[in-house]
Amino acid sequence: MKVRDISLIALFVTLTVVGSQISIPIGTVPITLQVLMIFLTGYFLKPFQALLTQIIYLLLGIVGLPVFAGFSGGIVHLFGPTGGYLLAFPIAALIVAFSKKDYFSMFLYGIFGLLVIYLLGFSVLAYHLKSFSKAFMVGVLPFIGIDFVKMILAVIISKRVLRVVEV
Numbered sequence: 001m002k003v004r005d006i007s008l009i010a011l012f013v014t015l016t017v018v019g020s021q022i023s024i025p026i027g028t029v030p031i032t033l034q035v036l037m038i039f040l041t042g043y044f045l046k047p048f049q050a051l052l053t054q055i056i057y058l059l060l061g062i063v064g065l066p067v068f069a070g071f072s073g074g075i076v077h078l079f080g081p082t083g084g085y086l087l088a089f090p091i092a093a094l095i096v097a098f099s100k101k102d103y104f105s106m107f108l109y110g111i112f113g114l115l116v117i118y119l120l121g122f123s124v125l126a127y128h129l130k131s132f133s134k135a136f137m138v139g140v141l142p143f144i145g146i147d148f149v150k151m152i153l154a155v156i157i158s159k160r161v162l163r164v165v166e167v
Helices: 003-021 034-044 047-062 075-079 083-097 103-129 132-139 144-164
Strands: none
Touching (some): 034 103, 047 075, 103 144
């Protein structure tokens, strides 16, 4: 791996950490900019780099560094109500990174990435809440529109930046 690759991975790990701290608590699952950063990671980096970026982010949180939402950390977060969302981040970033970098492909792969985040997040949340309907109401429904906008923003940002900067 080249220094440039390591630098890009470090940059996107940092952006994910910063995005997780910009948080609006609305209940069990807060609104953060993590999903935006997941999309940017995938759209800017190669698949392995995108996957590695989000794995490093999770590992930093697992060892206790306060990188998760609300300046929190620890392995307990992977086993808590929002653990499924966290575990979905590397998979979603990997999926998004396979897009061909045209608008349609980025949009399509972004939808698949969102589906992974929602499926894993919803599943773990439903287990903790012992209710599929409640998990949907607090962990999916309030975020669909917001996350869709984040995906569109990530596509626009990525396309504009990639026109002038080769990543």
